[in-house]
Amino acid sequence: xxxxxxVRLLTQALDSVPDGTLLERVVCAAPxxxxxxxxxxxxxxxVDGSGGVVAASGEMTLELSTLAFDLGEGPCRDxxxxxxxxxxxxxARDGVGRWPAFAEAALGMGVAAVHVLPSRLGAIRVxxxxxxxxxxxxxxxxxxxxxxxxxxxxxxxxxxxxAGIDSDGLVATGWxxxxxxxxxxxxxxxQLKIPLNTALxxxxxxxxxxxxxxxxxxxxxxxxxxxxxx
Amino acid sequence: xxxxxxxxxxxxxxxxDTLVQDFDLTDLLHTLVSSCVDVLDTTAAGIxxxxxxxxxxxxxxxxxxxxxxxxxxLQNDEGPCTDCHHTGEAVHEGDxxxxxxxxxxxxxxxxxxxxAVDAIPLRLRDARLGAxxxxxxxxxxxxxxxxxxxxxxADVASIGLLQERAVRESQMLAxxxxxxxxxxxxxxxxxxxxxxxxxxxxxxxxxxxxxxxxSTSTRASExxxxxxxxxxxxxxxxxxxxx
Numbered sequence: 001x002x003x004x005x006x007v008r009l010l011t012q013a014l015d016s017v018p019d020g021t022l023l024e025r026v027v028c029a030a031p032x033x034x035x036x037x038x039x040x041x042x043x044x045x046x047v048d049g050s051g052g053v054v055a056a057s058g059e060m061t062l063e064l065s066t067l068a069f070d071l072g073e074g075p076c077r078d079x080x081x082x083x084x085x086x087x088x089x090x091x092a093r094d095g096v097g098r099w100p101a102f103a104e105a106a107l108g109m110g111v112a113a114v115h116v117l118p119s120r121l122g123a124i125r126v127x128x129x130x131x132x133x134x135x136x137x138x139x140x141x142x143x144x145x146x147x148x149x150x151x152x153x154x155x156x157x158x159x160x161x162x163a164g165i166d167s168d169g170l171v172a173t174g175w176x177x178x179x180x181x182x183x184x185x186x187x188x189x190x191q192l193k194i195p196l197n198t199a200l201x202x203x204x205x206x207x208x209x210x211x212x213x214x215x216x217x218x219x220x221x222x223x224x225x226x227x228x229x230x
Numbered sequence: 231x232x233x234x235x236x237x238x239x240x241x242x243x244x245x246x247d248t249l250v251q252d253f254d255l256t257d258l259l260h261t262l263v264s265s266c267v268d269v270l271d272t273t274a275a276g277i278x279x280x281x282x283x284x285x286x287x288x289x290x291x292x293x294x295x296x297x298x299x300x301x302x303x304l305q306n307d308e309g310p311c312t313d314c315h316h317t318g319e320a321v322h323e324g325d326x327x328x329x330x331x332x333x334x335x336x337x338x339x340x341x342x343x344x345x346a347v348d349a350i351p352l353r354l355r356d357a358r359l360g361a362x363x364x365x366x367x368x369x370x371x372x373x374x375x376x377x378x379x380x381x382x383x384a385d386v387a388s389i390g391l392l393q394e395r396a397v398r399e400s401q402m403l404a405x406x407x408x409x410x411x412x413x414x415x416x417x418x419x420x421x422x423x424x425x426x427x428x429x430x431x432x433x434x435x436x437x438x439x440x441x442x443x444x445s446t447s448t449r450a451s452e453x454x455x456x457x458x459x460x461x462x463x464x465x466x467x468x469x470x471x472x473x
Contacts, residue, residue: 123416152283179414222425
């Protein structure tokens with residue numbers, strides 16, 4: 001069952017990488033699990049400070065993903081800006097024409113394939129994962145599916161971080177799946193005159209501090225039993 | 231032709247129209263679930279899609295009240311939709327009062343006045359996309375004929391999902407589903423914004439959003455984005471409606 005995939009990935013990560021924050025451990029364990037050379041987790045600005053690379057599986061990956069994030073062109077820009085996956089199975093063949101500066105730098109590092117999986121919650125751009133390989137080729141359907149689940153998991157951890165939640169324990173409040181959470185996000189944003197991503201962080205930190213489920217807090221907000229303050 | 235046959239014909243013609251012209255996915259899915267309620271022996275209907283991580287999320291409901299949306303959503307733990315999605319086969323329960331299946335879900339459904347439930351798979355060739363969930367307030371569930379009609383409507387929904395023109399590049403099925411799921415989240419966020427601006431329930435906020443979309447020939451997801459960007463407020467929408 002698909003939900004078990006998340007648990008399996010998380011357990012593998014915790015078992016194979018003993019040190020670091022939960023996000024770092026997941027990102028470091030993930031390349032082996034997915035059959036890629038390196039993985040980086042990136043947050044959009046506003047979610048985690050000024051935005052950028054939050055965790056990378058190695059030095060070269062950090063360099064590559066920082067370059068991807070900072071350059072005015074590249075698969076990250078297209079993926080996050082266009083809200084779609086950008087899957088470049090063969091960077092030498094398909095990347096040079098699209099992003100000359102990025103492709104040249106990345107190929108120089110030995111990168112042959114780049115896959116960017118963004119994570120969104122409606123109008124909130126959370127961030128996403130950059131995966132890279134040193135040989136060209138597509139991700140298999142299984143790898144793509146695992147990658148998407150991983151992107152959601154890492155984005156959840158980044159949401160926790162943005163809400164000031166210590167992620168060294170469990171994934172505190174999970175990826176918001178219920179309509180009521182999104183409705184509450186819109187309501188809190190309007191009530192407090194803050195952006196949606198800040199409103200979501202506010203809801204999550206309240207739930208965590210009160211040791212309540214995010215869904216329950218959201219329900220209270222939507223049914224007007226609870227009004228959050230700044 | 232009987233009245234029901236006439237209504238059914240109208241429904242399929244309307245749906246076919248939406249597919250050949252530029253269309254709004256939210257509107258299509260809403261028309262589908264409304265049709266289920268109009269034409270079948272069903273009190274409430276919803277369409278759920280599976281996200282990459284396997285969670286099933288509501289993308290359309292004939293009843294936008296929170297408690298109804300939750301009745302669809304809580305099936306992620308147990309329920310006819312979960313079973314339907316796993317097996318790829320339709321799941322039927324004619325009487326929730328006497329069944330031992332899905333204890334938590336059943337008691338909650340009964341609380342809401344539903345006695346029978348059907349879950350019809352949304353599928354396209356080998357891909358399992360989600361489910362069409364139908365609730366009845368009298369025991370028995372749908373007849374064989376109604377079930378075939380329901381499967382036909384579910385199949386139209388599947389085609390509609392793939393045809394969504396707002397997806398700029400034709401991509402894999404998974405990405406188009408992700409787009410549909412994300413559009414719905416945007417609409418939920420916009421519902422919250424409108425609810426505060428207009429001192430409305432979220433259900434009423436959805437109706438306002440949808441009717442504004444229809445009267446201005448805009449996609450619901452586009453209206454939602456404008457609400458979120460602050461370009462469109464409830465006051466603006468009320469002014470437009472008053473004209």
